[in-house]
Structures are given as C-alpha cells and as structure tokens.
Amino acid sequence: xxxxxxxxxxxxWRAFKKFISDEDNSKWVVPIVAVLMGFLLGIFIMLITGRxxxxxxxxxxxxxxxxxxxxxxxxxxxxxxxxxxxFLVFSMPxxxxxxxxAFAFRTGLFNIGAEGQLMMGSFGAVMIGILLDLPLIIHxxxxxxxxxxxxxxxxxxxxxxKAKFNVHEVVVTIMMNYAALFTTNYLYKQxxxxxxxxxxxxxxxxxxxxxxxxxxxxNSRFHWGFIVVILAVVAFWLIIDKTIFGFELKSAGFxxxxxxxxxxxxxxxxxLSMVISGAFAGLAGVLLxxxxxxxxxxxxxxxxxxxxxxxxxxxxxxxxxxxVFAGLLFGGLKAAQPLMQARGIPRDIADIIIAxxxxxxxxxxxxxxxxxxxxxxxxx
Amino acid sequence: MExxxxxxxxxxxFSTPIIITSIGGLFSERSGxxxxxxxxxxxxxxxxxxxxxxxxxxxxxxxFNWAPWIGLVVGSLTGALVSIIHAYLSVNLNAxxxxxxxxxxxxxxxxxxxxxxxxxxxxxxxxxxxGFIKSTFPGLSEIPFIGDIFFTNIYSxxxxxxxxxxxxxxxxxxxxxxxRLRSTGENPHASDSMGINVAKxxxIGVILSGAFAGLGGAIMxxxxxxxxxxxxxxxxxxxxLAALIFGRWKPFGLLFxxxxxGFSQILSLYSVDIPLISGLPLEFFNALPxxxxxxxxxxxxxxxxxxxxxxxxxxxxxx
Numbered sequence: 001x002x003x004x005x006x007x008x009x010x011x012x013w014r015a016f017k018k019f020i021s022d023e024d025n026s027k028w029v030v031p032i033v034a035v036l037m038g039f040l041l042g043i044f045i046m047l048i049t050g051r052x053x054x055x056x057x058x059x060x061x062x063x064x065x066x067x068x069x070x071x072x073x074x075x076x077x078x079x080x081x082x083x084x085x086x087f088l089v090f091s092m093p094x095x096x097x098x099x100x101x102a103f104a105f106r107t108g109l110f111n112i113g114a115e116g117q118l119m120m121g122s123f124g125a126v127m128i129g130i131l132l133d134l135p136l137i138i139h140x141x142x143x144x145x146x147x148x149x150x151x152x153x154x155x156x157x158x159x160x161x162k163a164k165f166n167v168h169e170v171v172v173t174i175m176m177n178y179a180a181l182f183t184t185n186y187l188y189k190q191x192x193x194x195x196x197x198x199x200x201x202x203x204x205x206x207x208x209x210x211x212x213x214x215x216x217x218x219n220s221r222f223h224w225g226f227i228v229v230i231l232a233v234v235a236f237w238l239i240i241d242k243t244i245f246g247f248e249l250k251s252a253g254f255x256x257x258x259x260x261x262x263x264x265x266x267x268x269x270x271x272l273s274m275v276i277s278g279a280f281a282g283l284a285g286v287l288l289x290x291x292x293x294x295x296x297x298x299x300x301x302x303x304x305x306x307x308x309x310x311x312x313x314x315x316x317x318x319x320x321x322x323x324v325f326a327g328l329l330f331g332g333l334k335a336a337q338p339l340m341q342a343r344g345i346p347r348d349i350a351d352i353i354i355a356x357x358x359x360x361x362x363x364x365x366x367x368x369x370x371x372x373x374x375x376x377x378x379x380x
Numbered sequence: 381m382e383x384x385x386x387x388x389x390x391x392x393x394f395s396t397p398i399i400i401t402s403i404g405g406l407f408s409e410r411s412g413x414x415x416x417x418x419x420x421x422x423x424x425x426x427x428x429x430x431x432x433x434x435x436x437x438x439x440x441x442x443x444f445n446w447a448p449w450i451g452l453v454v455g456s457l458t459g460a461l462v463s464i465i466h467a468y469l470s471v472n473l474n475a476x477x478x479x480x481x482x483x484x485x486x487x488x489x490x491x492x493x494x495x496x497x498x499x500x501x502x503x504x505x506x507x508x509x510x511g512f513i514k515s516t517f518p519g520l521s522e523i524p525f526i527g528d529i530f531f532t533n534i535y536s537x538x539x540x541x542x543x544x545x546x547x548x549x550x551x552x553x554x555x556x557x558x559x560r561l562r563s564t565g566e567n568p569h570a571s572d573s574m575g576i577n578v579a580k581x582x583x584i585g586v587i588l589s590g591a592f593a594g595l596g597g598a599i600m601x602x603x604x605x606x607x608x609x610x611x612x613x614x615x616x617x618x619x620x621l622a623a624l625i626f627g628r629w630k631p632f633g634l635l636f637x638x639x640x641x642g643f644s645q646i647l648s649l650y651s652v653d654i655p656l657i658s659g660l661p662l663e664f665f666n667a668l669p670x671x672x673x674x675x676x677x678x679x680x681x682x683x684x685x686x687x688x689x690x691x692x693x694x695x696x697x698x699x
Binding site: 045049110112157161165166167168170171172174175176178179181182183185186300301304307310311314346348349350351352354355356358359361362363364365366 | 414416465469472473474475476478479480482483484485486487489490491493494497498611614615618621622625661663664666667670671673674677678681682691
C-alpha cells in the first residue's frame with residue numbers, strides 16, 4: 001500500500017516537473033513563479049525587520065474575501081461584504097491599465113504612458129460630467145466615450161511619433177505622463193466651481209455610483225463600472241484573437257519588416273495600437289473619476305495605477321484573461337494596504353511585493369533556465 | 381537686478397541634481413544600457429542621504445557639520461548598490477531594460493517608505509536640523525555679475541555638479557576607458573572582437589549611473605527639502621533623463637539642458653513678478669521640460685544621435 005502510494009507520488013512529481021520545465025507552459029509558469037518569489041521576498045523582508053509575515057495574508061484575506069480570521073470565536077460577524085466591494089473598486093482600474101499595457105505589448109510597443117492616458121481619461125469624463133446636463137442614457141455613455149477618446153488621443157501622440165519619425169515610444173510616453181499630470185491639474189482648476197484640490201461632483205446622470213450595488217456590499221464604493229471592465233476584456237480578446245486587424249497587430253509585434261513586406265500597413269497599425277491602448281487606460285481613468293470618486297482630483301503626483309498596469313500585463317502574460325487575474329491579485333494587495341497599516345505593518349510591503357514581482361518577471365530568462373533543470377529525461 | 385541674480389542662483393541650485401543624475405544616465409546609456417530607473421535610484425540615494433544626515437547631525441553639533449557630506453557619500457553608495465540589480469538583470473539575464481527599470485522605480489517608493497516606517501515610525505524620515513547651508517564666498521562674491529550669481533547665497537554642491545561635468549567629459553572622450561565605454565554602447569560585437577569585456581563595461585556604466593543618481597537624489601533632498609518623503613524627488617529623475625536626451629547624450633549638452641530645465645522650474649516660482657509671462661499658469665513651466673524633450677526627439681529623429689546599441693541585450697551569437 002505504502003509503496004504503491006509512494007510510486008503514485010513519484011509519478012505525480014514527475015508529471016509536475018515535466019509540466020513546469022516545458023517551454024510551452026512557460027507563459028503561465030514563469031509569472032506564477034515570479035509571484036511566488038515576490039511574496040517570498042516580502043516575507044523575508046518582514047522577518048528581518050521583525051514583523052509577522054502572516055499579517056500580510058490575514059490582511060489579504062480580509063481585504064479580498066471580507067473574512068476576518070481574528071473574529072472567529074469572538075461572536076462578532078466574521079464576514080463583511082464591504083471589503084469585497086472595495087477590493088473590486090481597487091482592482092477594476094488596474095485591470096484596465098493592465099489591458100492597456102498588454103495591448104501595446106502585443107504590437108511590440110511598450111506603453112509606459114498608461115498613467116498619463118488614465119489622467120486624461122479622468123479629465124475627459126469629469127469635464128463632460130460637470131459641464132453637460134443630459135439624460136442618463138446619453139450622458140453616461142458620452143462620459144465613457146470621451147474618457148476613452150482622451151486616453152486614446154494621449155496614446156496617439158507617441159504612436160504617431162513612433163510611426164512617422166521612429167521616435168522611441170518609451171521616452172515619449174514617460175514625458176507624456178508628466179505633461180498629462182500638469183495639463184489636467186491646470187484644466188481641472190478651470191472647471192466651474194473647482195478649488196485647488198478638487199472639482200465639484202459630477203452630475204448624477206454621469207456617474208457609475210449605485211445605491212443598489214453599494215447596499216449589496218455593505219456601503220462600499222462598488223459601482224456599475226464593472227460592466228465597462230467586462231466589455232473591455234471581451235473587446236481586447238475579440239480584437240487580438242478574432243480579427244484580421246488583431247493578427248496584423250501581433251504580426252507587427254513579432255516582425256515589423258516581415259509584416260511590411262507582406263503588405264500590411266505597419267505604420268498605421270502602430271498608431272492604432274497606441275490609440276486603443278490609450279483608450280483602455282482612459283477607461284481606467286473614467287472608472288476612477290465617475291465611479292470611485294465622482295469628482296476630478298488635482299493630483300500632487302502620479303498615483304501609480306498606470307505603472308501597476310505594467311506589472312499586471314506582464315504577470316498576466318499580456319492576455320485579456322491573464323490581466324483580469326493579475327489585476328485582481330494586485331488590486332487585492334492595494335486594497336489590503338490600509339488593513340496592513342492598521343495592524344502595524346508598513347503598508348509599503350505591498351508595493352515592495354508588486355515591484356519585486358515585476359523584477360522577477362524581468363528575470364524570466366533566469367527563471368526559465370532554473371525551471372529547465374527539472375527537465376525529465378525521456379526514458380526510451 | 382537683485383531678483384534676477386537670486387533667480388539665476390536658485391536655477392543653479394535646482395539644476396544641480398538634474399545635471400548630476402543626468403551624468404549617471406550618460407554613463408549607463410553610453411555603455412549600451414537604457415536606465416529609466418534614475419528616478420528610483422535618486423529616491424534610494426535621497427532616503428539614505430537624509431537618514432544618515434538625521435542620525436549623524438547631533439554628533440557634529442559643535443563644529444563643522446560633516447553630516448550632509450557623509451550623507452552624500454552614503455546616498456551615492458546606496459544608489460550604486462541598488463543599480464547592481466539593474467546591471468545583473470540587463471547584462472547577465474538579458475532582461476528587458478525598460479521592465480527592469482520600471483521595477484526598480486516601483487521598488488524605490490516601496491522600500492524607502494517601508495524603511496522609514498521601520499526606522500522612524502512614520503512614512504517619512506525625521507527632519508534634519510541643518511542639512512546644507514547656503515554660503516557666500518568672501519572676495520569672490522565681489523566680482524560683478526559672476527560673483528552675484530555663482531558665489532552669493534549658494535550651496536557648494538553646485539560646484540560639485542560643474543566639476544563632475546568636466547570630469548565626465550574628460551573620462552568619456554579623453555581616456556581609453558571612455559573610448560571602450562562608448563564603443564560598447566555603439567557596437568558591442570566589434571568591441572568584443574577587439575578584446576573589450578562588454579559585460580564588464582556595462583556593469584561599470586550602470587553602477588556609475590546608480591552612484592551619480594544616488595548622489596543627485598541625496599543633494600536634492602539635502603538642499604531643497606527638510607526631510608525625505610515619497611514625493612521628495614517628484615519626477616526629477618525623469619527630467620534628468622530628458623536632459624540627457626535634450627543634451628544629445630553629451631556631457632556639456634546635458635549641462636546646458638539641465639541648467640535650462642532648472643531655470644524653467646524657477647521661472648514658475650517667479651513668473652508672477654515678470655510682466656511678459658505673469659499670465660502663464662504654473663503648470664505650463666512644470667510641463668515645459670517634458671514637452672520640449674518630445675519636440676527635441678522629433679527634431680533629432682532624422683539624425684543618428686544617442687548610442688546605437690542602447691537598450692539591446694548583448695547577444696554574442698547575433699549578427
């Protein structure tokens with residue numbers, strides 16, 4: 001019996017080793033290894049600085065599932081739906097910026113500008129939300145469209161410069177982030193009723209906020225924006241995997257010259273790819289502006305949601321569904337930050353974990369090499 | 381006239397961290413490694429510099445305050461140490477240099493504030509009592525014009541920046557090491573065939589960039605701030621990157637770009653008093669360096685400027 005079990009285990013272990021060392025699976029295995037290593041590093045840092053690493057996971061469990069383990073046996077309510085709602089509020093924009101960066105990656109472009117495109121999207125949404133007075137059925141879609149458009153325009157510039165002048169999109173998008181920060185800060189203050197910190201609230205007809213969803217999740221800020229996220233995920237998948245246009249985009253990502261030789265309009269595709277990428281980031285801005293906050297904010301600096309999108313896209317293997325899972329992971333870490341701080345652990349441990357996951361993803365050659373050691377020799 | 385002099389002096393002070401960090405970027409990119417982690421490396425340097433200054437200041441209470449100077453050294457070393465991560469990923473693992481740089485930028489915000497919470501129990505360092513003190517040089521400050529700008533109410537760190545530009549120029553253009561560094565960034569295969577150790581040159585380039593960025597960050601926090609916070613650097617590392625590009629990857633080019641960007645930051649403080657530009661919003665001056673850099677990139681795009689192999693991992697087998 002025992003030997004049989006042992007043999008069964010050995011077989012399982014063999015299959016596992018074979019799975020993780022297979023090149024075809026590396027798209028999934030490498031990000032998972034990177035995430036595990038990121039958490040390990042976080043635990044290590046907690047230990048050497050004298051904190052209890054289990055607190056990370058307690059905070060994560062409470063922030064995502066709404067379950068507080070310390071309440072077990074005390075008679076207090078263990079489950080609080082509010083945390084689940086806030087978890088989704090944190091995750092949705094990050095999923096969208098993840099889609100944004102992932103979309104550009106597919107065309108071989110590196111969009112570090114999601115941060116700025118997001119700010120422009122927020123501004124577009126707030127502007128329409130404050131200045132216009134329309135029935136909900138027109139107003140809200142117009143708000144969403146304007147936000148996507150503004151984000152898309154901010155993506156157009158680096159795309160156009162890349163296509164026409166061969167200027168590297170990384171540097172341009174970095175510069176455009178700061179240009180967006182200062183431009184939106186100026187423009188917010190020009191809107192009627194704004195002070196130096198924020199604008200007035202957007203019209204109720206321009207908002208995703210919902211009493212129903214809020215009640216459902218015990219007064220969280222959860223809002224209808226989740227429909228936008230679902231549509232965006234489907235749109236990403238449709239464009240990339242189901243259309244000729246998507247094929248051309250991916251083709252340009254693999255080999256620009258071959259695509260050109262095959263008669264594809266590579267320049268046009270680069271521009272369009274950046275516009276669509278920018279539009280996804282713009283939608284993230286819309287969700288923040290008319291979903292989470294319902295007013296425009298004058299920001300002292302970048303909030304980092306666009307940069308987190310880079311992490312999401314990389315961990316998600318630049319796919320739509322991968323971005324959803326990675327977005328939920330990072331959204332959960334962000335949502336857990338206040339709970340960590342309340343427990344006396346520096347909230348920044350979550351940022352350290354996210355950053356080290358990015359670095360570990362960048363080390364994928366090393367990880368692949370390491371996984372290659374598990375390769376099982378085929379027996380003849 | 382008084383206002384103009386103090387404006388120019390202040391511009392020099394604001395330019396100092398930009399120029400020094402930009403020199404760091406120059407070494408890294410000339411060796412063929414793109415370094416967008418300058419911002420994060422500055423944050424590491426600034427945090428280390430501020431922490432050391434806060435801790436050592438009491439022991440120099442009586443005499444000359446060496447604490448900020450020691451802070452600069454430690455800040456610089458910290459930057460160099462962290463940049464080894466970027467070097468290892470870029471050189472040994474052929475990682476995407478932009479992803480690696482982004483990771484370090486994200487890491488900087490997390491680690492510095494985490495450590496501040498561990499060391500000081502708050503999300504920033506304690507305030508330092510004195511930091512650097514502005515000084516007026518007797519004699520030299522009497523020189524008309526030059527004395528008013530360069531030797532009146534100025535930090536000595538400004539001279540550090542100016543000297544380092546000359547040193548960088550000499551090292552890059554007048555020494556064998558500089559020639560090797562440049563050739564590694566232009567054509568690593570040809571350099572390799574001439575017996576240059578590409579990996580070693582790139583390691584040196586990246587670590588130098590970390591040392592300079594750390595120094596720049598430490599100078600910034602110790603001259604323009606009273607403590608380190610997560611907002612202390614607020615994009616200056618990216619302005620340094622912009623200055624590097626605007627200065628066409630040349631030491632004196634980045635010096636003037638850095639001075640110009642520093643000046644545009646100062647203009648935003650003084651613009652209310654200057655009739656011609658008083659109507660322009662503060663944000664206009666803040667955004668100016670970034671917008672100008674995009675314009676410069678377009679203008680330079682037809683010419684081959686910048687190291688050819690920058691950003692590409694060196695693959696021996698590739699032709």
